Amino acid sequence: MKPKLNASSAVAALVCAALVLLPVYSAATGNIFILTLFTRIVIFALAAASLNLIMGYGGMMSFGHAAYLGIGGYAVGILAAEGIGSGFIQWPVALAASALFALVVGALSLRTRGVYFIMITLAFAQMAYYITSGLSRYGGDDGLTVYKRSDFAGLINLSDRNQFYYLCLACLFGGLYLIWRIVNSRFGLVVQGVRSNEQRMQAIGFHANRYRLVCFVIAGTICGLAGALLANNTDFVSPAVMYWTRSGDLMVMVILGGMGSLFGPVIGAIVYLLLEELLSQFTEYSGLILGPVLLLIVLFARGGIMGLLGRMSRG
Amino acid sequence: MVESLLRVDNLVRRFGGITATDNLSMEVVPGELHAIIGPNGAGKTTLISQLTGQLMPNSGTIHFGGRDVTGLPSYKRSRLGLARSFQITSLLKDFSAIDNVALAAQAHDGHSFRFWGNARKERHLRDAARAALERVGLGKRADIVVSQLSHGEQRELELAVALATKPKLLLLDEPMAGLGVTESARMVSLLKELRKEVTIVLVEHDMEAVFALADRITVLVYGRVIACDVPDAIRKHDEVKRAYLGEQHAVTRHG
Amino acid sequence: ADSVKIGFVSTFSGPTAVIGNDMRNSFELALDHLGRKIDGKPVEVIYEDDQQKPDVGKQKTEKLIQSDKVDFIVGYIWSNVLLASLKTAVDSKTFLISANAGPSQLAGELCSPYVFSTSWQNDQTPQAMGTYMTQKGVKSAFLIGPNYAAGKDMLAGVKSTFKGQVVGEEYTVWPSQLDFSAELTKARNSGAESIFVFYPGAAGVQFLNQYTQAGIKQQIPLYTAFTIDETTLPLQKDNAIGVPGTQQWVNDLPNEENKKFVADYRKKYPGLRPSFYGAQAYDAANLINSAVIAVKGDLTKKDAMKAEMEKANFKSVRGPFKYGNNHIPIQNFYLQDVVKDADGQLSLKTVATIVKDDQDRFHDKCPMK
Amino acid sequence: MADNLLEVDAIETCYGLSQVLFGLSLQIKAGEMVALMGRNGMGKTTTIRSIMGLTPARAGAIRFAGEAVRGLPSYKIAKLGIGLVPEGRQIFPNLTVRENLVAASGNRLGASDPWTIEKIHALFPRLAERTSNMGVTLSGGEQQMLAIGRALMTNPKLLILDEATEGLAPLIRDEIWSCLSMLKGRGQSVLVIDKNVENLARIADRHYIIERGKTVWSGTSEQLIAEPDLQHKYLGI
Amino acid sequence: MYLVIEQLLNGLQFGLLLFLLAAGLTLVFGIMDFVNLAHGSLYMMGAYFAATFVAWTGSFVLGALLALGATLLLGIVLEFSALRHLYGRDHLDQVLATFGLILFFNDAVRLIWGPAGLALPLPTWLTVPVQIIPGVYYPAYRLMIILVALAVAALLYLVVMRTRVGMLIRAGASNREMIGALGINIKLLFTLVFGLGAALAGLAGLMQAPILTVQIGMGENILILAFVIIVIGGIGSIRGAFMAAIFVGMIDTLGRAFLPDLLRKVLSGAAASTAAPALSSMLIYLLMAIVLVVRPEGLFPAAKR
Numbered sequence A: 001m002k003p004k005l006n007a008s009s010a011v012a013a014l015v016c017a018a019l020v021l022l023p024v025y026s027a028a029t030g031n032i033f034i035l036t037l038f039t040r041i042v043i044f045a046l047a048a049a050s051l052n053l054i055m056g057y058g059g060m061m062s063f064g065h066a067a068y069l070g071i072g073g074y075a076v077g078i079l080a081a082e083g084i085g086s087g088f089i090q091w092p093v094a095l096a097a098s099a100l101f102a103l104v105v106g107a108l109s110l111r112t113r114g115v116y117f118i119m120i121t122l123a124f125a126q127m128a129y130y131i132t133s134g135l136s137r138y139g140g141d142d143g144l145t146v147y148k149r150s151d152f153a154g155l156i157n158l159s160d161r162n163q164f165y166y167l168c169l170a171c172l173f174g175g176l177y178l179i180w181r182i183v184n185s186r187f188g189l190v191v192q193g194v195r196s197n198e199q200r201m202q203a204i205g206f207h208a209n210r211y212r213l214v215c216f217v218i219a220g221t222i223c224g225l226a227g228a229l230l231a232n233n234t235d236f237v238s239p240a241v242m243y244w245t246r247s248g249d250l251m252v253m254v255i256l257g258g259m260g261s262l263f264g265p266v267i268g269a270i271v272y273l274l275l276e277e278l279l280s281q282f283t284e285y286s287g288l289i290l291g292p293v294l295l296l297i298v299l300f301a302r303g304g305i306m307g308l309l310g311r312m313s314r315g
Numbered sequence B: 001m002v003e004s005l006l007r008v009d010n011l012v013r014r015f016g017g018i019t020a021t022d023n024l025s026m027e028v029v030p031g032e033l034h035a036i037i038g039p040n041g042a043g044k045t046t047l048i049s050q051l052t053g054q055l056m057p058n059s060g061t062i063h064f065g066g067r068d069v070t071g072l073p074s075y076k077r078s079r080l081g082l083a084r085s086f087q088i089t090s091l092l093k094d095f096s097a098i099d100n101v102a103l104a105a106q107a108h109d110g111h112s113f114r115f116w117g118n119a120r121k122e123r124h125l126r127d128a129a130r131a132a133l134e135r136v137g138l139g140k141r142a143d144i145v146v147s148q149l150s151h152g153e154q155r156e157l158e159l160a161v162a163l164a165t166k167p168k169l170l171l172l173d174e175p176m177a178g179l180g181v182t183e184s185a186r187m188v189s190l191l192k193e194l195r196k197e198v199t200i201v202l203v204e205h206d207m208e209a210v211f212a213l214a215d216r217i218t219v220l221v222y223g224r225v226i227a228c229d230v231p232d233a234i235r236k237h238d239e240v241k242r243a244y245l246g247e248q249h250a251v252t253r254h255g
Numbered sequence C: 001a002d003s004v005k006i007g008f009v010s011t012f013s014g015p016t017a018v019i020g021n022d023m024r025n026s027f028e029l030a031l032d033h034l035g036r037k038i039d040g041k042p043v044e045v046i047y048e049d050d051q052q053k054p055d056v057g058k059q060k061t062e063k064l065i066q067s068d069k070v071d072f073i074v075g076y077i078w079s080n081v082l083l084a085s086l087k088t089a090v091d092s093k094t095f096l097i098s099a100n101a102g103p104s105q106l107a108g109e110l111c112s113p114y115v116f117s118t119s120w121q122n123d124q125t126p127q128a129m130g131t132y133m134t135q136k137g138v139k140s141a142f143l144i145g146p147n148y149a150a151g152k153d154m155l156a157g158v159k160s161t162f163k164g165q166v167v168g169e170e171y172t173v174w175p176s177q178l179d180f181s182a183e184l185t186k187a188r189n190s191g192a193e194s195i196f197v198f199y200p201g202a203a204g205v206q207f208l209n210q211y212t213q214a215g216i217k218q219q220i221p222l223y224t225a226f227t228i229d230e231t232t233l234p235l236q237k238d239n240a241i242g243v244p245g246t247q248q249w250v251n252d253l254p255n256e257e258n259k260k261f262v263a264d265y266r267k268k269y270p271g272l273r274p275s276f277y278g279a280q281a282y283d284a285a286n287l288i289n290s291a292v293i294a295v296k297g298d299l300t301k302k303d304a305m306k307a308e309m310e311k312a313n314f315k316s317v318r319g320p321f322k323y324g325n326n327h328i329p330i331q332n333f334y335l336q337d338v339v340k341d342a343d344g345q346l347s348l349k350t351v352a353t354i355v356k357d358d359q360d361r362f363h364d365k366c367p368m369k
Numbered sequence D: 001m002a003d004n005l006l007e008v009d010a011i012e013t014c015y016g017l018s019q020v021l022f023g024l025s026l027q028i029k030a031g032e033m034v035a036l037m038g039r040n041g042m043g044k045t046t047t048i049r050s051i052m053g054l055t056p057a058r059a060g061a062i063r064f065a066g067e068a069v070r071g072l073p074s075y076k077i078a079k080l081g082i083g084l085v086p087e088g089r090q091i092f093p094n095l096t097v098r099e100n101l102v103a104a105s106g107n108r109l110g111a112s113d114p115w116t117i118e119k120i121h122a123l124f125p126r127l128a129e130r131t132s133n134m135g136v137t138l139s140g141g142e143q144q145m146l147a148i149g150r151a152l153m154t155n156p157k158l159l160i161l162d163e164a165t166e167g168l169a170p171l172i173r174d175e176i177w178s179c180l181s182m183l184k185g186r187g188q189s190v191l192v193i194d195k196n197v198e199n200l201a202r203i204a205d206r207h208y209i210i211e212r213g214k215t216v217w218s219g220t221s222e223q224l225i226a227e228p229d230l231q232h233k234y235l236g237i
Numbered sequence E: 001m002y003l004v005i006e007q008l009l010n011g012l013q014f015g016l017l018l019f020l021l022a023a024g025l026t027l028v029f030g031i032m033d034f035v036n037l038a039h040g041s042l043y044m045m046g047a048y049f050a051a052t053f054v055a056w057t058g059s060f061v062l063g064a065l066l067a068l069g070a071t072l073l074l075g076i077v078l079e080f081s082a083l084r085h086l087y088g089r090d091h092l093d094q095v096l097a098t099f100g101l102i103l104f105f106n107d108a109v110r111l112i113w114g115p116a117g118l119a120l121p122l123p124t125w126l127t128v129p130v131q132i133i134p135g136v137y138y139p140a141y142r143l144m145i146i147l148v149a150l151a152v153a154a155l156l157y158l159v160v161m162r163t164r165v166g167m168l169i170r171a172g173a174s175n176r177e178m179i180g181a182l183g184i185n186i187k188l189l190f191t192l193v194f195g196l197g198a199a200l201a202g203l204a205g206l207m208q209a210p211i212l213t214v215q216i217g218m219g220e221n222i223l224i225l226a227f228v229i230i231v232i233g234g235i236g237s238i239r240g241a242f243m244a245a246i247f248v249g250m251i252d253t254l255g256r257a258f259l260p261d262l263l264r265k266v267l268s269g270a271a272a273s274t275a276a277p278a279l280s281s282m283l284i285y286l287l288m289a290i291v292l293v294v295r296p297e298g299l300f301p302a303a304k305r
């Protein structure tokens, strides 16, 4: 598994460079919106990357991953609404709440496999959706406005566009690095082994579900971070981020980019969200184009965009 | 009287109307190679699965190394030193051969909640895996992805994986099945060596191999033990001949 | 700037695009009526689709403000999309005109000098219905509505003005409930003299279908808010006949401005009829027009524009109205009914004025005085 | 040679980029029983997959019953009258034993005395006892019996057995061999892969030995027995 | 007492309605093992076709038949042109591809029929409430839905579980290669079965249209419900799907009917009136989660039948 200089790693490197340089471009051209747009893309990329950890490497097809976006976001939003503005409190709470939710959901859901797992994770996310919709103190389904972004004692100013963008980017790169280490670690190999053949792993002495569960919690926590970022980015959090279609979007990003490839979800998030944004500029009927594009990618690019690139470089 | 390594008492396992394991008791003593034979569907695989914990018995007990393991899940039994190969090949298909074996080694090298270092670069795991592969004759195929190995090679890999867990008791479910003549012969000699290090329970329909290797043979029919004895006695056992061997094998001698 | 730039955020995809389209059609018509110029300057409108998702709406709002640098931002069907987008607009001091969404926060604590409404506050319409039911002497009612914020507001609104007895109150799963037979059965067995519902869009079609098919239409009369309008009527058809609703605008309001609006709309978009959503968008265009003219095209004079808009100094299709301190209209509410047109088609018709100069009940909470 | 039922001529087959068969040829006459031998991984199974069109050959020619079949979809090839007992059993796990047999049943070529479920049950009484069990719950050997029974139920012109005795008890194995002799006696053509050279030499007419994707030897049973070197060199006996 | 009976009846008929929705999906997803998110789109197309054809022909029955044929054809075309390449593939590939189809169909419908939706009025003979037991009236049309759902259930069960074609479909889903090696043209068979699944989706769509709506996106929420039912019942089991549909229909209806009053007995009024709607919103999901936690393979796992 040596990193080879092939098309996919070249694209990954290029994209990283472009992401880092984006604020410079934005400042030079005065195009603020591209920064706003990419801040959101970067956040979703982080969420998709975390989903990829369980889906691509762990074989756990969660259809409720958007729940963590909501939980991370609500942790920030509710604390802010209650007058606790410090990010040093908000963010750890966001992570802890996501981890806890993942722990409970994982412990119950991991009894099932395959499509049953897909559906039970969906069920829990929908419950989270309905519960937050009922939080009338915090806006119910109208959502909750976050008046002040998280305050990090002056270390970093989240209201500054560039600083916030770089914070998100740092979280993304940090998340990817973490996932990369995990995937190649002992733990990561076990999780991937369990995906491949659970019975075999069990027979050679691994308690499959324990590894699965830990992996599930890690992914949920990372996604909770994305949720905290998203709430700060939108200055708003509402149950809508947890609706099943959002989880579906995350899945699409992962599969589109390339499941089980480290950088795939990032590419997937960029392509999917950019396509959505750009197409909507040209036509109101973007689905007529986006839909067939997705279909064609599945038909002709196994393993998503990264898979396609990988095959191209192999000739 | 030697202290037994594995003791099974009154084991029962039913599937709907079928009693696949019917009040079965047996013993395996340390150092022996204990063969289990019997007609198809006699309950051999079912027995192995209960021994390793993939299946839970309806009643009865299993003691391993003096400890009651009846209720333990399979991963815990594996840690105690019980390893198996599967009759129907069960490997990590999208991993390379050496990864399969290295993971088995890793399972018995402390816990695996290590999130940071690169496991594929851990020297001692790789070395142990390579050694196990060499042993079964797959040294040259280490980096091939399992799904691209031929059926016979996958059978050999099954054994390497079991070996890498450094078991005290090795439960082999038809290791010869699917092996060619050469490979079978190689497997027999490998088992001959292995038996010096580890106690083995061997389920096999290849009678030449069984008679060549076994210290004792247990014969199952319809989930019950109908005989348990040294090979020569089994060969002559009338009921066994009738139910399983047929006339031909009763007279064939291993050369 | 030598043009007036307007951003328009609404829903143009999915099932609710029908509302977005009506709003856009009406807005375009208003611009046509203005000669596509305001105070001599050409008008440029950028329409953005919020997909009915708050975070998308917020992103579109940001795009309009940051990238397109619009002077006004108009639209917003949904409360949650509006609430998500509000801060961006207010922080950048861009005028935002809600042409539909009217959450209580907007009327209360979140009111802002830069935010105006050409619609209403959510509770006002059902309050008017409650008043009507009381006037009519209805003794008891069974309330049904979807279980989300606006749904609860609506039922609370009715209850605040209805003086009869509320014998039961049911909330249904939103947005996914398919079948209302459990609720209808309960309503019938409750012995209530009337049923009140709030079901916007497709759910309203669905509810009326089931209400009629269950045979309850012959037994217990139905009163509604936001359940029957020109976007749903073509689907509800005869089911809607004789089912009253309340609204601040009905297509047959007798003022000149409205007659022109409705007639030209039907001419420009054959086969379609404007709904109250469109009427609100039409008013929004005229509100902007009045503000720009008042500052003679100098769009930097925000305070002057705000002062002008507060006067509501334009000809609204609903007839004259005032703004409250919170920039929410103080206006009349009418009773509407479904009848057959001269040409045999179904249409809505004003029956009576229920309340005059109604002001929402949250204006006290607004810090602007 | 019109009397060849199956003719495989210089086929080459690859899995992705790795080539496995390098110009392999073999023939089977009607009514003949032919054995395919070779060590593990030499390409026996691949040969069969190529014949069946499961892993289509990239070059060469395959003719069955007078028709060129290379490039045809596998169901068309099977319909011409080939019954396969595949390596690794491949029974349908989600069907019962009976359904596995019924799903396969057919007498397209109009055999006069076709196989029926009753006959299969008579051959393998064990299957009769398990008739309404799901395939997945069968023991390894029972699955193997089912796979053989399923292939017979198609009443093929050519029966192909890829390690069909793997995992069967000696008694049953003997049954299968005598059943094969019986079939041969009835004029059934058979292509068989097995590691039991003794039995093959006893009942097969001709043998092919495969080494690295090529036929390196072919001849009759007498020739095979007469040349112990051969067995040693290619089969390691 | 009447109230309880009537609500039980409501639950039963809602359950059968759900089964009708889930039937086509049981075939395509449960039996053929193809995760078809576009099932909801086919359902929508069925409704749009029906509304269009009924308006054209002026006859409900004729229009419905034409619509059935049209969705059948549409399903076959879809399968033939794209989806057949996805059978052996990972479930997630199927998810992505058919998700693309949802986007496509939603916008295609908006382009063709506009965003407003269509009305599918019932013929008058179906609009009258029928008295089934003294004092209990039932909409005639709903009675018809019950009959159609029962017929579909029986047909599906017989075809899939009792015929050789059914065996071949199930066999083909588990091992396509082998079924081909037995001489069966599995591609053709699957094309036809997919078409049948599409027609069943269309049937559900057009049967629903008069009581629900004909709208863009009408398939999506229903799709989730259909998946919920199949999963609760146990994937691949028609009997399971049938029982689960009735079970869900009952629980959902009875939950909404009686839960608020029950809660009011245990909780304070205010707490109850907030808890009850929240709980009934979650009821179906809660139910599914509980079923799966207790029985991870659904109520009637297909393998154990």
Ligand SMILES: Nc1ncnc2c1ncn2[C@@H]1O[C@H](COP(=O)(O)OP(=O)(O)OP(=O)(O)O)[C@@H](O)[C@H]1O
Pocket (backbone or CB within 6 Å): B015, B016, B018, B020, B038, B039, B040, B041, B042, B043, B044, B045, B046, B047, B087, D130, D133, D137, D138, D139, D140, D141, D142, D167
């Ligand atoms: N999950 C199950 N459900 C029902 N019956 C089962 C199940 N597993 C095994 N059986 C039955 O139990 C009996 C014993 O099976 P087992 O696999 O142990 O046989 P075996 O002795 O290993 O046979 P073989 O030599 O053919 O591998 C068989 O008849 C089989 O059909």
Ligand SMILES: Nc1ncnc2c1ncn2[C@@H]1O[C@H](COP(=O)(O)OP(=O)(O)OP(=O)(O)O)[C@@H](O)[C@H]1O
Pocket (backbone or CB within 6 Å): B147, B148, B149, B150, B151, B152, B153, B178, B180, D015, D018, D020, D038, D039, D040, D041, D042, D043, D044, D045, D046, D047, D087
């Ligand atoms: N799916 C596959 N992808 C890539 N290579 C494969 C695949 N299947 C088999 N091979 C390779 O092709 C070669 C021939 O395999 P084949 O299965 O035909 O051998 P065989 O003679 O049947 O062996 P055995 O006796 O072990 O069954 C082997 O080297 C194997 O590694």
Ligand SMILES: [Mg+2]
Pocket (backbone or CB within 6 Å): B044, B045, B046, B087, D139, D140, D141
């Ligand atoms: Mg066995």
Ligand SMILES: [Mg+2]
Pocket (backbone or CB within 6 Å): B151, D044, D045, D046, D087, D162
């Ligand atoms: Mg082989």
